[in-house]
Amino acid sequence: MRRLTFLLFPLVLVACSADFLRVQPAEEWSPDSGDFQVDAVAFQDISRAVGKAARAECLRQSKVSNCDFTILVDLNPRAPVNAFQTLDKQDQPVIIFTRSMIQSAKNPDELAFVMAHETAHHVLGHIARQTEIAQESAAIFNDLGKLYGEDGKELERSQKLGAEVGVQVNVKDFELEADQLGTIITHNAGYDPLVGAKYFDRLPDPGDEFLGTHPPNAERVQIVVETARQLGLTE
Known part of the structure; x- marks a missing residue:
C-alpha cells in the first residue's frame, strides 16, 4: 500500500511502506475491550454510511476518478490516536483508524465527522x-x-x-477545506457534524503559527458552524 497520507488533523507528505500496519476491514473489526464508547457494530454502520456519502460526493465533484473507499482499523494497541487517508496499489482511497482513535470518540457523530474529514481530503484531490x-x-x-x-x-x-x-504553507487551507466538505459528508451520511466537531474541544489548540500543521481550533469550528448553517442545521 502506498502511503501518501493525510493524518488526522496534521496534513503531511509521507512516502513509505504501510506494510507495518496490522489492519483489518471495518466490517470485520470487533474490539476485545469494554473501554470503547462506540461499539464495533456502530463503527461498521458509520463506515458504510460515510463511505457511501463520500463516494456519492466524489462522483458528483469529479475531481478524482477513484471513488471506492475502504475503511480499515489499525490493530496495533500502541498506535497513537490518529486517522489518515492514503491510497492502495490500485490508487483507490483508504481510510485507516487506529484503535485508540476509535476509543477516544465520545459518540458516533464524532467518529463520522473524523471519517468524513479524511474522505474529504481524497474527494478534493489533496494528495495530488x-x-x-x-x-x-x-x-x-x-x-x-x-x-x-x-x-x-x-x-x-x-x-x-x-x-x-x-x-x-498550504496545509492549513487543505485542513479547512476538508473540514468544510467533511461537514457536508457527515450530514449526508446521517450524522450531526455540529456534535461531531465537538471533538475539537479535546484537541490541544495549535494556535496560528505560520508554518504550523493545524489551523486554530476556533477557526475549524467556525467553518463547521458556517457550513452547517448553509445546510439549514442551525440558525
Missing part, C-alpha cells in the same frame, strides 16, 4: 495537489540554490526544504 505544490516549490528553491552557487548535497537540501515549505 500537495505533491504538485511540493514539486513546484522544490524547483523554485533549486533555482535559488543554483543562483547562490549551491550544488550537490547543498542543492538537495534546498530542494527538500522547498518541498516542505510549499506543503506547509
